[in-house]
Every structure is written in structure tokens, then in C-alpha cells.
Amino acid sequence: MKTKYILNFNPEASNLPITHNLIAEYGLLVNILRAEIDEVGGKMLIEVSGDEASTKNGVEYLEKIGVGVRPFKEGVRRNDETCTHCGACVSICPTDALSIDPETRKVKFDEDKCVACGVCIDACPPRAMEILI
Amino acid sequence: MTKPRKAHGEKNRQAKTYDHIRKKASDGDAVVMTAMEFKRFVESEGVGKAAEEVDIVTTGTFGAMCSSGAYFNLGHSDPPMKIQRAWMDGIPAYSGLAAVDLYLGATELDESNNMLHGGAHVIEDLVNGKAVRLKATGYGTDCYPLKEIDTYVSLKTMNQAVMMNIRNAYQNYAAAANSSTKTLYTYMGKLLPELGNATYSNAGEISPLLNDPYYRTIGIGSRVFLGGGEGFVVWEGTQFNPGVARTPKGVPKRPAATVSVIGDLNGMTAEFVKGLTFTRYGTSLGVGIGVPIPILDEEMASFCAVTDDKIFTAIFDYSHQKRSRPILAEVSYADLSSGKVDIKGKEVPTSPLSSISKAREITEILKKRILDGSFELTEPVQRLPLDRSLRTLEVRGEKEAMK
Structure with a gap:
């Protein structure tokens, strides 16, 4: 099973090898989709693959060491009324979450593929894309 | 031609x-x-x-x-005004025309320099039925004494609003x-x-x-x-x-x-x-x-x-x-x-x-x-030319420009 989580760290937790621990101690596959760190701590978007029990244990470990964990459901939202389906976003989206349907020529947004990198936000001429994290 | x-x-x-x-x-x-x-x-x-x-x-x-825009006739204020400068929702509109005629260009930007909001957005708002804040100043003449106005306009208040x-x-x-x-x-x-x-x-x-x-x-x-x-x-x-x-x-x-x-x-x-x-x-x-x-x-x-x-x-x-x-x-x-x-x-x-x-x-x-008969095909009254070529803008002297 694959699950995406947003992790929020305080500066202390930023120094712990948590990705290593999730992999070595809990047997999870961790894909870091996005990571940011600044003076008040850090934020990471990860995709975790593993069975349900290991995923649960991994999340509990993170919470125990003071990492804020919340499931990632929606990172970028498209306002369907504002979108003109011009396609300015499709060639810059690094994960192909945005693509043009060859039949209808409308822009499709596959939220599962979106890693909330935000590249589309300021590339959208009618400003239909909004980042939520 | x-x-x-x-x-x-x-x-x-x-x-x-x-x-x-x-x-x-x-x-x-x-x-x-x-x-x-x-x-x-x-x-x-x-x-x-x-x-x-x-x-x-x-x-x-x-x-x-980009080369789009709209012109407006706002109607006359009382007392009347010869508008010299005008802003529609903060976007400068050209007023070097008759007293209350304006042209708003799509690429004209607001003066805060954020490059996000421009004439195009004001035109969309008007089409959407919204009211737009109009500020204007004038120099005051015997026939157009008013020097300043701050009001709202919409498609319902203007005489002409033409793309x-x-x-x-x-x-x-x-x-x-x-x-x-x-x-x-x-x-x-x-x-x-x-x-x-x-x-x-x-x-x-x-x-x-x-x-x-x-x-x-x-x-x-x-x-x-x-x-x-x-x-x-x-x-x-x-x-x-x-x-x-x-x-x-x-x-x-x-x-x-x-x-x-x-x-x-x-x-x-x-x-x-x-x-x-x-x-x-x-x-x-x-x-x-x-x-x-x-x-x-x-x-x-x-x-x-x-x-x-x-x-x-x-x-x-x-x-x-x-x-x-x-x-x-x-x-x-x-x-x-x-x-x-x-x-x-x-x-x-x-x-x-x-x-x-x-x-x-x-x-x-x-x-x-x-x-359904609501759009009628028309024959052009004059055809578009086939003999135009593209000129460029060079830094040139007065005489050179007249050659």
C-alpha cells in the first residue's frame, strides 16, 4: 500500500535520520517528493510503501519523536470554472499530473500523481491553480 | 489602399x-x-x-x-468634466479623447507594479456584470469645470462599452x-x-x-x-x-x-x-x-x-x-x-x-x-490586402524616417 504524508519537524527533529529509520527499522520504502527546511523547522512530503502494520508503526514512531504527521490528500486544487484548458501547465508539470486528453483536448488533473511542487501555480494564465500546503 | x-x-x-x-x-x-x-x-x-x-x-x-481592449463612453457628470487621467479599478485608461471617452488596453497594468492585475481583468469583470471603481482627474475648463471624480461604473451605467x-x-x-x-x-x-x-x-x-x-x-x-x-x-x-x-x-x-x-x-x-x-x-x-x-x-x-x-x-x-x-x-x-x-x-x-x-x-x-438563424453570414465589403510587408523600428534620423 502507498500513502502520502506531510511531515512537520521542529529544528531538533530535523537532525534525526528519520528516513533511514523508516526504511531500516520499519521496512518501509520512502520516496521523498518534496522537502523544505528553514529556521523554524522543516516540512517534507513523502510517499511510503509498505504493508498496513509497518506503515502504522512507522507513523507512530514519527509521532513519538515529535514529528507532525498528516495524511496528504490534496496539495494543489484546480478551480474548474477558471481553467480555460489552455494547457500552459502540462509541459512544465514534472510528474505528468497535468496532461491533455487527446480526445477532448481538455486538461486532465490526476491528483494522485501531484506532488504539490507548485510549478503550475504561477504558470497558469487564468490563475486556476491553488497550492494548499 | x-x-x-x-x-x-x-x-x-x-x-x-x-x-x-x-x-x-x-x-x-x-x-x-x-x-x-x-x-x-x-x-x-x-x-x-x-x-x-x-x-x-x-x-x-x-x-x-494582447492587442485587445475596450472603449467606453461614461456619460457626463454634473458639473461636467474633461477627463485628463483615469483609472478603472486602479488600471490607467487612456483619455486623450473627448471628455468622457476612455480606452482601456488589455496589457495595461496597475501602478503597484505587481504585474498580476491589468486592463484585461477589468474587462472580464465588466463582462461579468461587476461594477468597477472609476477615478478620474481633469484640469478644469469653463465648459468642463469638474476636476475630480471617484465613482463606480458598469455596463449598465455606460453609454457605450465596446471591445x-x-x-x-x-x-x-x-x-x-x-x-x-x-x-x-x-x-x-x-x-x-x-x-x-x-x-x-x-x-x-x-x-x-x-x-x-x-x-x-x-x-x-x-x-x-x-x-x-x-x-x-x-x-x-x-x-x-x-x-x-x-x-x-x-x-x-x-x-x-x-x-x-x-x-x-x-x-x-x-x-x-x-x-x-x-x-x-x-x-x-x-x-x-x-x-x-x-x-x-x-x-x-x-x-x-x-x-x-x-x-x-x-x-x-x-x-x-x-x-x-x-x-x-x-x-x-x-x-x-x-x-x-x-x-x-x-x-x-x-x-x-x-x-x-x-x-x-x-x-x-x-x-x-x-x-437557428440568430447569426447571419456576411460578405466582406472589402478584402484584406495581400501586399503588406513587415517593417521594423530602427533608431533613425528625421530625414531617414521620411525616405
Whole structure:
């Protein structure tokens, strides 16, 4: 099973090898989709693959060491009324979450593929894309 | 204005006249097809049969068209005022006209310099029925004593609110990519470094002027779908440049003709009049235009049969900050719309910028309007010229400029 989580760290937790621990101690596959760190701590978007029990244990470990964990459901939202389906976003989206349907020529947004990198936000001429994290 | 010339179409026996087609349309007997339907019809039935059986083909385009704007007559205040400077929702409007006439350009930006909000957005708001804050100042005269006003206006308060675009609906357009090592922010959108993407901006095979390459039917006086309402072609558009290289079928391989259009903002819809922001370039207006093309004879049928694989453009390298940019690749619109093009051996993802889905919607709406009798086909009162060439702006002396 694959699950995406947003992790929020305080500066202390930023120094712990948590990705290593999730992999070595809990047997999870961790894909870091996005990571940011600044003076008040850090934020990471990860995709975790593993069975349900290991995923649960991994999340509990993170919470125990003071990492804020919340499931990632929606990172970028498209306002369907504002979108003109011009396609300015499709060639810059690094994960192909945005693509043009060859039949209808409308822009499709596959939220599962979106890693909330935000590249589309300021590339959208009618400003239909909004980042939520 | 134009030199007499032997025009395309004159050698052909006119199989149908405008009157004939208009009569059929008003009797409810006209055969109207969208550009897409027509191309499929020609593919299966051939050009000859298409010329005989089809009367009108509807074409459309929706894209960022910077040389757009609107003029307004605000009505007179009491006491009256000769407006010298004016702002509509903070966007400067040109007032070097009669007392209460203004022109608001789509790319005019607000004075906070954030490059996000411009004239285009104010025009969209007005079309949406919103009220817009109007501030204006004047110098005061005996006949126009008022020096300042701060009020609201909307389509309901103004005498005239008219879209007047001096360059729209480009017949073909350049495509863009970026070979440098940094991201470029352009009117062609965000161009990723090292040929990370390519953008193009034309509806291709369903775009009006690509279906009438020598302007036999699209001319001054043509009634068009404009921004959801109706308008007319009033002149050749600026930078009209029909002399570019063409394919054997006559389709320009570079940006060529443009049209200037006019239409009442009342009756337009925000679906087809959209304020756009191109980051670090500025604003533009997304305009939807649709043009009906009468299939007068076999030549017109063959023009309208053109498909994306027969329409070509060049991808230019926008990292060169020059008037003439190097060409990276020559491609067809079929290549561009496949989602990937080959540039120097690299597979580069593409973005259209021009909304093909909205353009198709326009062709459908226009077809419906012609069929229900609410949109009447018009014959141009004057054809667009074929003898223009593109001039450049140089730093020159007074005498040199007069040569």
C-alpha cells in the first residue's frame, strides 16, 4: 500500500535520520517528493510503501519523536470554472499530473500523481491553480 | 489602399453565392459543419462532394490576444468634466479623447507594479456584470469645470462599452523554447531551461485564418463570434504580414495575417473573455473568436480541408534576446499537439497556450447560431490586402524616417 504524508519537524527533529529509520527499522520504502527546511523547522512530503502494520508503526514512531504527521490528500486544487484548458501547465508539470486528453483536448488533473511542487501555480494564465500546503 | 490584383478564387466558377447560402440558411436548409466535422467529411467523401453539399464551415480560436481592449463612453457628470487621467479599478485608461471617452488596453497594468492585475481583468469583470471603481482627474475648463471624480461604473451605467481589438486571431504563430540554463518567463509562458518544454499558441486546423489562407471570405465587414457575443472584422490587424513562406497549398509557415475586430461588450460572456496573467510578463486578454467560412466552391472546400499535419511553424529559441531569434526546429501542428516534439534529438513536452477545447466549443456554438438563424453570414465589403510587408523600428534620423 502507498500513502502520502506531510511531515512537520521542529529544528531538533530535523537532525534525526528519520528516513533511514523508516526504511531500516520499519521496512518501509520512502520516496521523498518534496522537502523544505528553514529556521523554524522543516516540512517534507513523502510517499511510503509498505504493508498496513509497518506503515502504522512507522507513523507512530514519527509521532513519538515529535514529528507532525498528516495524511496528504490534496496539495494543489484546480478551480474548474477558471481553467480555460489552455494547457500552459502540462509541459512544465514534472510528474505528468497535468496532461491533455487527446480526445477532448481538455486538461486532465490526476491528483494522485501531484506532488504539490507548485510549478503550475504561477504558470497558469487564468490563475486556476491553488497550492494548499 | 490596395493595388488591384488577381485574387484567389477569381479563376473559379463560383458554384455558390453568398445570397444563395444566406437564403438556404434562412430557409433552414443550409448544411453547416464545424471545421472538425468538415475535415472528416472531406476525408471520407472527397473535396468535390464537400464543395457541393456543404454551405458553411465554422472555425474558432481562443487564446491570449494582447492587442485587445475596450472603449467606453461614461456619460457626463454634473458639473461636467474633461477627463485628463483615469483609472478603472486602479488600471490607467487612456483619455486623450473627448471628455468622457476612455480606452482601456488589455496589457495595461496597475501602478503597484505587481504585474498580476491589468486592463484585461477589468474587462472580464465588466463582462461579468461587476461594477468597477472609476477615478478620474481633469484640469478644469469653463465648459468642463469638474476636476475630480471617484465613482463606480458598469455596463449598465455606460453609454457605450465596446471591445475594439487591433490585432487578433493570428494566422499561424511562432512556437517557443529555451536553450539557456535559466527559466524564462515570457508571453509564451514559462519556458524551462535546456529545452525543458516548448509552447505554441494557435488553434491549428480549426483556426479561422488557416482555413482561408488567402482571405477570400474573411475580410472587412465579416460578422464574427466575438467573446461569446457578436462582432465584425473592421480592418487588417496590426503586423499583418501575408507575404511569408507558404506550403504548396498556400498555408503560411510563419505568423501572417491578423484581423482587427469590434463588438459590443454587452452580450459577451466571461467564458470567452478572460483576464490572463503571464508571470513576469504581464497581463493579456483571452479572447474567443469564431468565423463562419462559406464553401463557395471547390477551392474553399480544399482550403478548409487542411489538417494539422499540413500546417507548419518554427520553434524559436527565446533565450536569444533579439528581434530575430534562431530557429530550433520546424514542426507541424500534428507534432506539437501530440504532446512532444523533437528538438535537436531531445524529446520536449509541449503546451498549446491556445485552448483547443474552447476553440472547438466556439465552432459548435457558431454552428448552432447559424442553424437557428440568430447569426447571419456576411460578405466582406472589402478584402484584406495581400501586399503588406513587415517593417521594423530602427533608431533613425528625421530625414531617414521620411525616405
